């Protein structure tokens with residue numbers, strides 16, 4: 052239950068896609084290990100060479116709530132819906148669902164279904180790519196178009212196994228063409244901060260005003276900002292999702308010109324604005340790569356959205 | 365040790381040494397022999413049973429690809445465009461207008477007591493109502509109180525009423541999903557297209573459970589349909605076979621009056637390839653006469669009419685994208701390799717020709733690693749295979765089970781929309797398969813199309829579409845080949861051809877008992893051959909009493 056016994060909002064679902072061997076299970080294990088106070092529910096599939104680490108599942112403090120088997124493939128839509136319903140019914144209810152798509156599924160199709168379910172909300176689509184093999188896979192006679200479409204449907208691409216690739220820069224440049232709307236994060240062993248994959252936790256009060264980028268995990272920065280009242284949240288979300296801003300994620304609450312509080316979320320180029328839960332305080336957390344995201348640019352976006360919300364000459 | 369000898373008007377044996385006989389002798393559920401009364405009297409004491417004296421006997425028909433779910437679906441309201449016989453023998457007239465659909469659903473709704481209980485229909489075929497699509501307003505005329513959902517014949521569209529949308533939280537504007545058309549009011553029209561759009565409605569319309577693992581009443585209904593269509597052995601082609609289902613099927617099929625032999629394949633789902641092989645080997649040991657287990661089913665791609673089959677270049681005629689893989693190629697190869705090594709048979713659903721090509725590549729690679737004599741790996745549907753692919757199948761020792769019913773039900777759509785004229789004419793190339801020496805079966809995929817091997821044979825012989833076009837004259841096959849295909853041909857794909865599929869000494873006493881002679885009515889009338897019932901394992905099942 053949310054604090055104060057309120058009706059919990061829809062359960063966020065992050066889809067983890069990518070072809071076999073790209074590191075989906077490694078990423079999920081890493082997220083479970085870093086879950087912190089989050090109750091993560093995980094839907095795995097496909098039973099790859101690498102199992103989900105059961106010691107993580109059996110964590111005594113009950114923070115990791117469940118693991119279900121089942122093949123998440125768009126052809127078995129009804130299983131997807133019933134498995135998700137099962138997770139949402141868990142007590143205590145999970146905070147977030149990580150849904151591993153099958154190696155040949157289109158994560159965009161799964162997100163389409165999730166988007167139609169009343170108790171769930173799509174958080175974003177993370178697609179893993181094996182830096183060593185992804186270009187060969189994308190040229191494969193049978194798989195090529197599937198792999199390219201998976202990448203193109205991503206909000207964030209985790210370019211994994213960069214330590215094994217001869218020329219990760221070249222792969223990243225190539226990905227930019229294949230998946231123009233995705234943000235690309237390089238990684239080894241799917242080693243990325245949980246905030247980049249699942250976003251920050253905001254239950255209405257979690258954002259603390261910091262007004263500056265600060266070091267986070269190596270390679271990443273998080274900006275915690277206190278946006279002024281009277282911001283057009285749609286305009287701001289659109290600006291933050293602009294590839295030029297090079298943010299991975301942004302999340303928080305802003306006050307509209309009419310005083311109402313709006314929740315804003317950006318994952319790569321995907322953005323959503325909804326009504327904020329009661330009692331939410333203004334604040335915005337932006338996450339980016341240290342060598343890419345520019346705090347000044349974020350502040351400029353906020354100012355732009357602020358003026359944009361006012362009637363002009 | 366007394367034999368029963370049945371004289372018949374004609375016995376079509378499928379035994380080339382004596383293709384026809386006048387009598388068949390049966391003992392202990394098996395065939396002692398077929399021949400003249402004199403010849404059969406030589407086996408010793410007999411009683412003469414002349415109940416089939418004016419009937420034609422054929423080997424019990426074998427449906428090589430159906431799903432017992434056909435029996436389950438008859439618990440719902442039949443909403444098809446074509447007449448269809450239910451398990452009790454009632455022929456439900458095809459519904460020729462949307463008003464008729466609404467009327468039949470309303471009647472069924474009137475019989476339900478609980479006002480909130482969902483009403484589910486099936487087999488609606490939206491393409492036959494002109495430009496007019498069934499929408500939620502039509503189904504609101506059935507009920508505004510209870511959710512109503514009607515599954516399309518193709519299985520790819522679910523039509524729902526406003527109540528169902530409301531319960532699913534989707535009766536709202538602003539939806540942006542490729543599978544959800546919106547009306548002028550901005551609300552969904554009630555047509556949910558494709559599994560992704562259908563899924564959220566499942567729990568509210570009664571289509572939420574895994575329909576492919578059958579239930580007990582469904583299995584019993586399915587078996588009654590088998591009797592009515594002359595079928596004595598039928599595949600249940602894609603079951604995950606959980607323990608409860610296996611226990612139920614073992615119990616029900618062992619009953620003294622259960623009239624059919626079910627070959628239930630274990631669909632690859634929810635386990636690793638390694639676990640799959642172990643499960644199938646364990647299942648194989650549980651087999652009993654009327655329940656055969658131990659074969660794997662894999663699904664490579666989707667369906668042609670759902671535009672999810674994997675097509676080779678140049679793809680779909682209407683420009684739709686090239687379809688979906690339902691299994692990573694590596695997994696298909698791994699299953700094949702492990703299955704070849706363990707001596708387990710695999711049947712693979714491939715619809716598009718690219719999926720067929722992948723399966724052929726994987727079989728070839730697996731065979732190099734584990735040379736496997738007489739593996740009989742079978743491609744199911746395999747609708748778009750070209751001549752070169754059939755030649756490869758033959759060289760690789762594979763079988764094929766083609767789907768000629770498609771020509772009748774969707775042939776015009778394949779011609780005009782999905783694959784285009786040229787490939788529509790080569791689809792389900794039965795003649796090429798036979799000429800290439802590929803062991804051939806043909807199927808209904810019931811409930812996708814109705815169970816009925818004689819109808820399927822008619823489709824293969826005539827290749828007529830619903831509007832009367834002959835689709836691919838040169839791929840038509842003769843009546844004799846068609847009849848062999850729905851008996852021995854299908855039996856071969858399950859390695860049961862030594863046991864069933866022909867009427868000769870030592871085989872199971874499985875007969876289709878017919879009122880008409882399929883060899884003399886002519887190919888155009890094959891679908892109209894009347895079925896009296898069956899003999900299965902020597903037990904007599906008149907359709908009228910089932």
Ligand SMILES: [Zn+2]
Pocket residue numbers: 713744745
């Ligand atoms: Zn199939």
Ligand SMILES: [Zn+2]
Pocket residue numbers: 429430431601602809
């Ligand atoms: Zn099937």
